[in-house]
Amino acid sequence: MPRPSLAADDFFVIGIDFGTTYSGVAWCWSGQPENVELITRWKSKLSSFTSDNAKTPTTIYYDPVSTDKSWGYDVPIDVEPLSWFKLLLIDNDRLPLEFQKSGQIRRARELLKATGKTLVQVIADYLRLLWQHTIEELIRDRGDAAVNGSPFKVWITVPAIWNSKAQSKMLEAARMAGILDKRTAGKTEVEFVAEPEAAALAVLNDFKGRPDIKPGDVFVVCDAGGGTVDLISYEILSVDPLMVRECVEGKGKMCGAIFVDEAFTSLVKNALGGKWERMAIKSQKTMLHNEWENGIKKLYSDGNREWTVTVPPEAFDSKLPKLHRFDDKKSEVPLKAGQLVFQRGHIRGIFDVVLPQIRSLIRDQVTAVTEEKKGITPKAILLVGGLGACNYLYQELRIEYRATSKTQAKAVDVLQPSGARPWTAICRGAVIRGLSATPVGSEKGSLVVARVSRLSYGIVFMSGWDDSLYEQQDKYWCTQEMAWKADNQMHWYLERGSDMHHKDPVSFRYYQLYSRPLSNGLFQIDVLKDDSASPPRRKTDSVTAEAHITVHLETPFEELPEYTNSVGEKFRQVRYTITMLSCGTSMQWKVFVNGKVVGSENVVVAQSDD
Structure with missing residues (x-):
């Protein structure tokens, strides 16, 4: 049977799981959104090492003589390649102590230094080789005309515990790797999705059509990968199409x-x-x-x-x-x-080096779901990821979550998909996530309609002084207004633990006084973040910068409203409104003056730095 031809508006969605020990790629053509394919053919120096060919090792070797680069299964068997370099994206002081002492981490740093390259350059080299191989495989499957004539929508997975700094480095590496290079078919779009969310979408998508799945069911997904173990919990809102919402804040830890x-x-x-x-x-x-x-x-x-x-x-x-x-x-x-x-x-x-930590993460997530759902336990715990295929982990969890009078009032199923499905859940889920962002996928695929924020985001401001509201340490004499003010106060636009799918934007009004014109008519506003369970009312040491909004003031300085203080000094007043709209994976910040947008910034929703 001949394959259908590509329509003019068709595209490819490509999911890249850049893992700590293994990486995988999945893809889908928009004309057949139900068919998510895997890259399974890898170049190899030793055929016996490709028995698990749904992924390829996250390793790269720089030949000191020829300067050639080899990667994955194609690294010569008798050399030591650079491995585990994904973990180096995390600042050393943020790594768990056991990681800082790890011989593998220490060796990875030594080998990285020997390359004479930066970490981002090495990641870019690996991604470039992975990307080139992906395109070759797409062409082999679909043909030159179909691949070269269709836009790409690329979704790269990242650990849920990564901060925005690590995500920014990954975006830079993707750009250096050529993933964003210009193509005749149009602009390539690159987005990020958290690994546990991608894994959850894949395994829950596999559940579609099962008669025992109904709205209100909650599933805890344990993504036990090479470096991190992430937990995320979803409630089923609709079965056909499959729609879910994250019901409690997910957790993760480096115990992979x-x-x-x-x-x-x-x-x-x-x-x-x-x-x-x-x-x-x-x-x-x-x-x-x-x-x-x-x-x-x-x-x-x-x-x-x-x-x-x-x-x-x-x-x-x-x-x-x-x-x-x-x-x-x-x-x-x-x-x-x-x-x-x-x-x-x-x-x-x-x-047992990691099992107690994994069980603790799962236990906390089950408890959080039970509290959120007022005593209703999750329907099942789903194990995915490389370590998620471990027989011992499955057996221990089965024992712990069987129904007994002492430990568990109601049994929770522990499900471990067979074959390569748990290992490839992340890259498959990245494709499903990418499809859900398109009209084609939102109609037929799986969709997360609500997520829980892991951080709080806000703006610092100054307010008129009130002894009953503010702390003395924030009392500040404003020489412009000749009045006492409360400095370092916070407006939180999005708080940790809240639903990130607000239909209505959040807005606050502000003003600033200037005695002389702004340089080039520009000023900057900082978007701040905090990972506390309850964000502070004032700016503390835990509140740090996440992004900056550059505002271009088009109104001539002399046309701005005039303000005169009590001693006759004159200033020009800039009045503006800052609005934030959350769309689940990012926040759109806009600054309005007289109803016109004069500054905007799209901020990727980062996860906690814990």
């Missing part, structure tokens, strides 16, 4: 799969001692990939069994090969060549 990966690697290194160093990098990688990544990590359950790891022969003394068996007393028992045998406690200890 890289911690268990590093713990297993350390366990093997300690077990082998000097034998580890005898192994070539290729052998080390192959062993960890086969024995851990595609073996124990996915299959482990807390049963009383041993786990055997096959070690390359080169690690052992050729004259006296041994099997190292480790029981709870760490004793060594010579058995046979080429294997390590770990007991239940060793492997359980690896997962």
Whole structure:
């Protein structure tokens, strides 16, 4: 059956999941919005490493001799590539202490420095290679004419706990990578979506058509990825089309799969001692990939069994090969060549590096939903992400959320989708999110109609003094008006925990006095943010700048209203209104003078810096 031709107004939506350990790409043609496709063919130096080909490693290698760049599965097996560099977007002092001490983070910084490039340049290099491969695969699937003749709408996923600074760096990297380059088909649009929201859209979209899903049901989505674990909860508003709203504030923490990966690697290194160093990098990688990544990590359950790891022969003394068996007393028992045998406690200890933190995040989210819904528990907890496919995590949560008289009044289902679906949920969900922003997708796809703000946003102002309202430390003598004022007061346009889909704009009126004309008729207004549970009435140290609005005053200075103070000094008064309209993922700030817009700024809604 021939494929339909592209209409003149068709487009491609492309979702990019730039992950800590693996990255993935999904896409959809607007003519068939129900068909979300995955990029699954990757260039590779070793075919056995592409068994999980729904994603490719987030690694890049700069050849010191040829200066060539290789990435993903195509990195030579016998070299050490730059990995984990996504985590370097977070300022070191904002990383958890265990991350700051991580050998992998330290090594990532060393390898980054050795490249002679900035972090943004390295991310741009990786994204450029990923993007070029994506276009090649689109052309292979749809043809040159269809791809080159259609606009792109690109949605890149970011962790929910990232701040706007990290998002700005990602946008800069995307621009440097060529994603925003001019095309004959028109402008390429790039937007960001939080990873847990994308994951939730994907898994909830898979639920469409199930008879047991009804309006009012709440689902807690646990996106357990490589670096972060994010929780987000949605209430079903409509089943057909699927419409959901975020019902409580989501939470996240850096307690992802890289911690268990590093713990297993350390366990093997300690077990082998000097034998580890005898192994070539290729052998080390192959062993960890086969024995851990595609073996124990996915299959482990807390049963009383041993786990055997096959070690390359080169690690052992050729004259006296041994099997190292480790029981709870760490004793060594010579058995046979080429294997390590770990007991239940060793492997359980690896997962317990992060499992208590993940369970705590889920527990807090379930409690918040129960309080919000007045005693109604979530219908299910959905596990997605690479670590979300872990058997041990599933089993532990199943035990915790079964109905018992002591711990859980009503059972909460724990659902773990099979196959590659949980691992690819984020990039698939990014496409669904992109489609929902178009008339095509909003009619047929899944849609988040309400989100909860993780931060408060506002404007600082000065007010007339009132002893009963303001703190003495803010009392300020204004020499322009010759009156006492309260400085550092806050107007909060959007408060943390509130619904971000306001139908009506929020507005406040202000004025400023000037004794002489403004330089080029310009002045600046700061948009401030705060991550406190209840934002302060006054500007404190927790209130920081998020964005700046540049105002271009078109009215000639001499035509501005005149103000004369009590001692006869004359000033010109600029009266203006600042309006904020929230559309869920961003806020549109506008400054009006006499009903005319003289300044505006679109501010991406950032997440908490916690």
